[in-house]
Amino acid sequence: MSTSPPPPPDESELTRQFVEVRRAFRLVHAYQRRLLDLLRLVGDRVRAAYPDPNFGMWSPSGYSAPPRSDVDITRGKWAWDFLPLYRFQLDWRSSDRPKAGALLVGLRHEADTGYGSTGPGEPDSLKFGEENPPAVHRTTLTAYVIAVGDGDPQVTSWGELSAVLKEKGEQKRLADGGEAARVGQVGTALAGTESFTVDALTLATPEKTVEWLVTPLLGMIADVQLAVREAGAATPA
């Protein structure tokens, strides 16, 4: 015996919407499976070229990670907290905290660049579409690098170092005219950072991922480290 109410008729709008919801979840799973595989490829390649950094951490960007199992998820939580891979970042780092010679390589994923504030509190996804329909936005991966030269940056976290470089760092070109990096004095160390963003559309295959993400990322790591060394050489003792 069932006390469940009968489902609405097939032709109802709600029925169609639930079909869309089921379809959307299946598609999101398929997308996330591929996204994680892509990130694994990138991580493997980075670590093959630079063995020092180990996997550091991941975290959603702009909202919280899903809470522990003993937390009441019905109160005080954003629904976004339960879509952690929608916007998140992960990194590989040579040490927990910045120190001389340390390196951090990170990737930030945005499934929809249309995500943003819609007023106080939890962003309302249905309001994204009014001025920002999905078709005009992109799905992106941003690669970023932070490298520390000799000396002690005297900061407690990579986040703090990144913030200091954003505020005080200066864009510098390499001596050979190559790509720039943002370099600055942090504590007694020179440190540098740089990033670039690719549209996930360009990363359809492993070959394209290597061409458009891995190879430029490896080049950027070398450039940032070189920019820090060149700035150190140019700094009077």
Place this chain on the structure above:
Amino acid sequence: MRRARGIATRRNPSAVAMWHHAARNTARPSIEGGKRGALQQRCCSIIALHEADLLHAHLHGKLGRALGAESEDDPRVRIRASEDALTAMVFGRLRYLPDTVAWTLITHACTPLRGAIPAFVPVEIEMQFWPQLAADDGGRVEPDVVWRAVDAAGGVAVIGFEMKWRTKQTAGQLDREWRALRRAYPDAARALVAVGGADFDEMDALSRACAAENLVGLRWSVLREALRDRMIGAEPQVRRLISDVLCALDDRGLRDMRFFETLPSWRTAGPPRLDWRPA
């Protein structure tokens, strides 16, 4: 009678019986107290649980390294992280497949890098785990697995396998193993299989750097797909064996990686159908 160390065939049940005897004794809790005793007890339980999977790793003294006798880490993590345990779990199962099935499955899944696996129809395959072969420089080399196959006319073909998981294949190691195979089996048709440890574009670089005459690559993900294909329509015992191998590969994330090019499109027309109705 027990065969020479390093050699086992599926026609050698005595080795299995010996293992079961050892496992029964080993599986008893340690008399030592404290954490080490508890650890040993856990190790023994896990060994007993996976005794068939880890048979060859155990017989060849590989489990000590995998479990780390002095470590207090969870031994399951250590087993999962062990390349030798993976070798034992995968190729330990493959040796129970019919010879022709195992041979065809592996050889068809390989990608030629230089030369190829010789065309061969085996009537029996002798499968050796971690055999010690004499190297050109007077030392020893130890391929992970060597298959010595004999055909109906008495011809011999030998395949050496070098497995890599989480580490990279190196041309130097493959070269040494190739030369050792040639020295050990001068009259046989030979091939060396680099299993894992090289991505799609690294295989090319490996083929250019390695001097082996018949070098082929076998990606774990391709092996997994070949195993899945072979399960279709197979006899139940073959399906069970292959299923176990797939479990071992899945356990380590060694499945085919998928990329956005295969993202499905679910644009469908027409009203949706509900399969559920209240009673």
